[in-house]
Amino acid sequence: MGNMKALSIIAFLLLLAGYTRADAQSIVLLMDESYPPYSYSENREAKGIYVDFIREAMRSIPDYKVSFKPLPWKRALNLVETGRAFAVFPPYYRPVSRSWMDYSVPLFKETVVLFTPPELLERLKPTRWPEDYKGLRIGLQLGFATLSPQQKELFVISESPNILTNLKQIALNRIDGHPNDYLSVVWTLEHNRKDPALVNLEITPAAIINEEVAYLAFSNIHPEQWTYREDFIAKMNQSLARMRDKNRLQQIVDKWTRDVNAPAAGY
The missing domain is CATH 3.40.190.10 (Periplasmic binding protein-like II)
Structure with missing residues (x-):
């Protein structure tokens, strides 16, 4: 029972x-x-x-x-x-x-970083963000608030739908750098190395822009x-x-x- x-x-x-x-x-x-x-x-x-x-x-x-x-x-x-x-x-x-x-x-707290080819960083030898990067062609991710309106005025700005497209733009020398979360950029590049456009691409974190919370x-x-x-x-x-x-x-x-x-x- x-x-x-x-x-x-x-x-x-x-x-x-x-x-x-x-x-x-x-x-x-x-x-x-x-x-x-x-x-x-x-x-x-x-x-x-x-x-x-x-x-x-x-x-x-x-x-x-x-x-x-x-x-x-x-x-x-x-x-x-x-x-x-x-x-x-x-x-x-x-x-x-x-x-x-x-x-x-x-x-989560993300770290927003500007990535550029290492040779560009070597040529610029920057010490201050964003002043020492003035005039660069910067590719943003569409809709992302990675740069302030004041910062955008210092650069030649273009926008692409995602990180992958911006990385390809760097590889083709159409832009000089891409600002985005550090982990997301590295992840995207390493998981797309089989793409012929990215197989030999080298990028380096040139400047820490800020930390952002999602x-x-x-x-x-x-x-x-x-x-x-x-x-x-x-x-x-x-x-x-x-x-x-x-x-x-x-x-x-x-x-x-x-x-x-x-x-x-x-x-």
Whole structure:
């Protein structure tokens, strides 16, 4: 009789768990489709360090079900800015120019670096950023806030959709340098060495521009359209904070960077 009662309780709990999952609120998170190893799409599958952060965080939030939608970064930002999408990752903190979004707890601290060919660095022998680099042809990633408006005025600026394209532009001598997260640039180059355009490319970190913290960010345009907004944000923040306290975020980063000779900044 005792065993039957225990089995009945287990069966009820399993049914309840199944009901909860089936009844969970579905949420779509937009993400950058071309920012490896943090956030990218491969064969239409969402991948990256920040994808793994959020997937693990969701394990303790069973009343929500998250799916990822990789998009070109500028388009993803526009959808959040106009209130047509709930959330996006991983923007940097720009409370003035991006006042239309609210931020989660920090995900990770990235180190933004200007990469140039080593021969250019040898010729310039710079000691000050950005003054000693004035006039260079700088390729930015479309939609990325890696340089301030004042800094942009010092350079000949072009924009490409991703790091890979900017690296090829350096190889073709169409630009002199590309500023972006250190780990992401090194990762992209080393994982595309089979590309004939990149097999012999040499680049070097020429200047540390700054450190930037990446976030999961939420649109605050007509927030009433997402009745679950405040509850989800609070639970996601709590889950991410617990992961940070247990060093779980850094463990995920370490797993991703074992095969790349590029130390990540951490937080």
